Amino acid sequence: MVDRPDVALDDLYREVVMDHHRRPRGRAPLARVDATAHGFNPVCGDEVVISLALDGDRVTGAQVQGRGCAICTASGSMMAEMIPGHTAAEAEATAAAFRAVMHGAPAPGGTDLGDLEALEGVQKFAVRVKCAMLPWVTLTDALKAWRDGGNEATSTTEAQEAER
Amino acid sequence: MAGTASPVVALDPRALRARFPILRRQVHGHPLVYLDNAATTQKPDTVLAALASYYTTSNANVHRGVHTLAEEATALYERCRSRVAAFVNAPDARGVVIVRNATEAINLVARSWGATLGDGDEVLLSEMEHHSNLVPWIMLARERGVALRHVPITADGRLDMAALAALLSPRTRVVSLTAMSNVLGTINPIAEIAAAAHRVGAVMVVDGAQSVPHMPVDFQSLGADFLAFSAHKMYGPTGIGFLVARPELLEAMEPVSGGGEMIREVRLDFASWNDIPHKFEAGTPNIADAAAFPAALDLLEATGMPAVRAHERELVGYALERLRALGWLQLHGPLDADARGGLVSFVDPEIHPHDLAQVLDTRGIAVRAGHHCAQPLMRRLDVAATARASFGIYNDRDDVDALVDGLVAARAYFGLAGESHG
Ligand SMILES: Cc1ncc(COP(=O)(O)O)c(C=O)c1O
Numbered sequence: 001m002v003d004r005p006d007v008a009l010d011d012l013y014r015e016v017v018m019d020h021h022r023r024p025r026g027r028a029p030l031a032r033v034d035a036t037a038h039g040f041n042p043v044c045g046d047e048v049v050i051s052l053a054l055d056g057d058r059v060t061g062a063q064v065q066g067r068g069c070a071i072c073t074a075s076g077s078m079m080a081e082m083i084p085g086h087t088a089a090e091a092e093a094t095a096a097a098f099r100a101v102m103h104g105a106p107a108p109g110g111t112d113l114g115d116l117e118a119l120e121g122v123q124k125f126a127v128r129v130k131c132a133m134l135p136w137v138t139l140t141d142a143l144k145a146w147r148d149g150g151n152e153a154t155s156t157t158e159a160q161e162a163e164r
Numbered sequence: 165m166a167g168t169a170s171p172v173v174a175l176d177p178r179a180l181r182a183r184f185p186i187l188r189r190q191v192h193g194h195p196l197v198y199l200d201n202a203a204t205t206q207k208p209d210t211v212l213a214a215l216a217s218y219y220t221t222s223n224a225n226v227h228r229g230v231h232t233l234a235e236e237a238t239a240l241y242e243r244c245r246s247r248v249a250a251f252v253n254a255p256d257a258r259g260v261v262i263v264r265n266a267t268e269a270i271n272l273v274a275r276s277w278g279a280t281l282g283d284g285d286e287v288l289l290s291e292m293e294h295h296s297n298l299v300p301w302i303m304l305a306r307e308r309g310v311a312l313r314h315v316p317i318t319a320d321g322r323l324d325m326a327a328l329a330a331l332l333s334p335r336t337r338v339v340s341l342t343a344m345s346n347v348l349g350t351i352n353p354i355a356e357i358a359a360a361a362h363r364v365g366a367v368m369v370v371d372g373a374q375s376v377p378h379m380p381v382d383f384q385s386l387g388a389d390f391l392a393f394s395a396h397k398m399y400g401p402t403g404i405g406f407l408v409a410r411p412e413l414l415e416a417m418e419p420v421s422g423g424g425e426m427i428r429e430v431r432l433d434f435a436s437w438n439d440i441p442h443k444f445e446a447g448t449p450n451i452a453d454a455a456a457f458p459a460a461l462d463l464l465e466a467t468g469m470p471a472v473r474a475h476e477r478e479l480v481g482y483a484l485e486r487l488r489a490l491g492w493l494q495l496h497g498p499l500d501a502d503a504r505g506g507l508v509s510f511v512d513p514e515i516h517p518h519d520l521a522q523v524l525d526t527r528g529i530a531v532r533a534g535h536h537c538a539q540p541l542m543r544r545l546d547v548a549a550t551a552r553a554s555f556g557i558y559n560d561r562d563d564v565d566a567l568v569d570g571l572v573a574a575r576a577y578f579g580l581a582g583e584s585h586g
Contacts, residue, residue, distance in 0.1 A: 008192065008526055009522070009523060009526045009577065012522065013519075013577075018578075018579075022579075043534060044517075044518055044533065044534045044535070044548070044549050045534065045535040045539065045542055045548040045549045046518075046548060046549075047548065067516075067548045068516065068548075069516035069517075069518035069519050070515075070516060070518075070519045070578075071518075071519075073516075125522070128518070128522070131518065
């Protein structure tokens, strides 16, 4: 016996999200790694490692590794697809805009969230917001460590969310 | 009790369910199927009524007044203590310290008994412990240079008893183990371990958070020195738990928290302690929940703990059988229902436990997904997280069937191959 999909569930797992979940982008290792960070969600044990290649202050490549739920995996995959070509500041602005959306605020004017818009439904599932944010808080960590002198960073979604 | 044990009268989950108002609610348009009892259980009407009645008729502070309300409140509070002592066959109600939860009870032992330990002393724990039986000892190790040892688990999720025997030595001062794992379900042979701990001169601390609510637990025949558990996991209110101890041990221990109630005499620069157990209960305690908890014990005693265990043993056996038959799940813990309490942790290798729990929730089924406060065990099992279904007295086979249907539906939802049912 299989029910017809629940409407609320479809809000969370939109088609685009499922596509990224099934075929996550950005898994391949980079030739060169300039910044990296390890993120951990203490609520569920999910982990991601973000590695970035940078040319000047422009991100030229991103790799997302780790294990997470469909939401976390999709969010990381979207990031890997979006970020290359962005400057560090642009990537951070996207992370901030996405955080705003996840917390129920409108995206600051002019930010194009691309596929990330498909994750909009996550904001209705409070505990899952951290899943969607994990790759992004880890990305901001990687960029911060890179600015501060290239050290590796480790963070948790809780510490990150509390900071803001 | 030799030979005269009364036959176990099977419990009736349907009749019990009717006593729990929350189980009548709907979640996402489906009747609630509550399978998160290891996290906390629901509360029967009698507990809810007792809470309201306390505040409606007897509310006052305890141990402080001569007026009628103060006397009633004190009697209700102390009645909780003696009921708890009787429930687990403690040698003396003076050995029952009322705390907030099992976590606080273990912290009390680690801080107070732990203060007698030092360099070279060892505390023996295991790989299957809840964070609340790991972190207090990690704190002690940091403060006092005590060494922590951990009994490994076997491939089927039991304590490795040979390794345990080899780890025990005269340096072992404390053995602190869960009586029932909240992830694997494993029921540990505490009486046997307590005897071995005593042979090397160690005290035996039992984390009874999962065992006391789900099986007969006899403090004295276990040979425990300390037993910790929480009321909220046994159909009682949140915010109240117990440390049951041998009174001699409590006598020898220093309080960890100072203030009102716990003193005998205070001068500006001096204080002496009240008798046990009061010297461990600083400040106004959780009177209302103490007043209400005996109603939960009434229900468990009327049902009979052997019947509770028999029911949950049967249910977990059925769940193991049905979950195994699906063919795609990894099940953690012993597959023998006799060796485990009423809970099952499982992983669908294709669906993250969070996503699984989300799909189940839309069908009104409450299970837990995560590390269950046992990160070292998750690492040992090489999983980031598991999903867990845990049973209580009001669950029945229909709940297991709903879970299995939900797991099949989740596979369909995520576009994965799954057996089709019906
Ligand atoms: C085995 C075990 N020990 C200790 C605890 C801690 O209980 P509490 O949070 O009520 O202190 C739990 C509850 O999750 C548990 O399952």
